[in-house]
Amino acid sequence: MNIRPMKKLPATNREPRAKARIVPRGLSLRNSSLEALSCKLQALSSKALKQRFAACFLVCVLFPGFGIASFAQSSETLKVDVKLVNVFVTVTDSHGAPVASLQKENFQLQENGKDQKIAVFDRESALPLSIVLAIDTSLSTRKDLPLELASARKFSHTILRPQDGLAVYKFSEEVDQVVPFTSDLKKIDAGIERGRNGAATALYDAIFLGSQALSRRQGRKVMVVITDGGDTVSQVNYKEALRAAQEAEAIIYSIIIVPIEASAGRDTGGEHALITISGDTGGKYHYATSLPQLDDAFRKISDELRTQYLLAYYPSDRFSDSDFRRVQVNLANPPAGGPFQVRNRAGYYTTKGSF
Numbered sequence: 001m002n003i004r005p006m007k008k009l010p011a012t013n014r015e016p017r018a019k020a021r022i023v024p025r026g027l028s029l030r031n032s033s034l035e036a037l038s039c040k041l042q043a044l045s046s047k048a049l050k051q052r053f054a055a056c057f058l059v060c061v062l063f064p065g066f067g068i069a070s071f072a073q074s075s076e077t078l079k080v081d082v083k084l085v086n087v088f089v090t091v092t093d094s095h096g097a098p099v100a101s102l103q104k105e106n107f108q109l110q111e112n113g114k115d116q117k118i119a120v121f122d123r124e125s126a127l128p129l130s131i132v133l134a135i136d137t138s139l140s141t142r143k144d145l146p147l148e149l150a151s152a153r154k155f156s157h158t159i160l161r162p163q164d165g166l167a168v169y170k171f172s173e174e175v176d177q178v179v180p181f182t183s184d185l186k187k188i189d190a191g192i193e194r195g196r197n198g199a200a201t202a203l204y205d206a207i208f209l210g211s212q213a214l215s216r217r218q219g220r221k222v223m224v225v226i227t228d229g230g231d232t233v234s235q236v237n238y239k240e241a242l243r244a245a246q247e248a249e250a251i252i253y254s255i256i257i258v259p260i261e262a263s264a265g266r267d268t269g270g271e272h273a274l275i276t277i278s279g280d281t282g283g284k285y286h287y288a289t290s291l292p293q294l295d296d297a298f299r300k301i302s303d304e305l306r307t308q309y310l311l312a313y314y315p316s317d318r319f320s321d322s323d324f325r326r327v328q329v330n331l332a333n334p335p336a337g338g339p340f341q342v343r344n345r346a347g348y349y350t351t352k353g354s355f
Helices: 029-043 046-062 145-159 185-193 203-215 238-247 268-280 291-305
Strands: 068-072 077-081 085-092 107-111 114-116 120-123 129-136 165-171 175-182 220-227 251-257 285-288 309-313 324-331 341-343 347-349
Touching: 085 107, 085 324, 107 309, 129 145, 129 203, 145 185, 145 220, 145 291, 165 185, 165 203, 175 185, 175 203, 203 220, 203 238, 203 268, 220 291, 238 268, 238 347, 251 268, 251 291, 268 285, 285 291, 324 341
Parallel strands: 129 165, 129 220, 220 251, 251 285
Antiparallel strands: 068 077, 085 309, 085 341, 107 114, 107 324, 120 309, 165 175, 324 347
């Protein structure tokens, strides 16, 4: 099926460089947020504003698990965030192998530089797993596409369990969801084989739409992107794609196909963007120039997904003047065998983007 999210993609002032079936909705809220806020404030009397704030504050006090409440004025925003925050953590040793033997006492968690109490600790292997497998089918990947598809099939057969779900997305100038979330390997295999090459690459649109699909899933959420790193036609930009992934709590793994070793023939800027998105969401990037390297990248991703940790906490600071809070995880009293590398998402948003 072709993804045509009339109400999904944000508006953009940029002219698309090629026709795409991803159509943004009319006006973005961000372009008129100040004007809309001004109108709302003018429509309310000062007495009504006071009553509204008092009601919001009372709800947050009586029902601390209610979620995020915010009270906006013309010059500042007051936010109250008391939701349980999930942080998925991967720990690897000096050889890049996952470390699966750590306990709750081995972790130290901070938000905006302040220590947090870990309320939930678990190993992730038992939780349901939702995966978006996004495959670049643009002309620039045509030569290596058969190898990519063969390796992707092996990965799906290795990682999926009955309680998991995998969706197959293919993108060129269009973003197609060829298989919705399923654990049926026959359907997945057929979807991986189905598709056609296109002329352009809507990489950020694929990340954005895949993240929105993952946001409606429960458990762990992962996106594996196979591409050469170039974006030429997306209607959302890098920041919007990254924010969508962070809001969905999606972990992004990038497999970057390198058909040309010389930097003059590669989109190194696109590669760097993918590397950053992977790091900021707690994932990782891999380079591949051959089928063995593709298989090795998928194997490493599969191993990591079997040995992740879940740390969850209630933020100690319930008031904030920023809609993004940074999260840092360190090891305390690590076992022998280090040094170790700890990966987790860079932080989370306390408000939803106006996409």
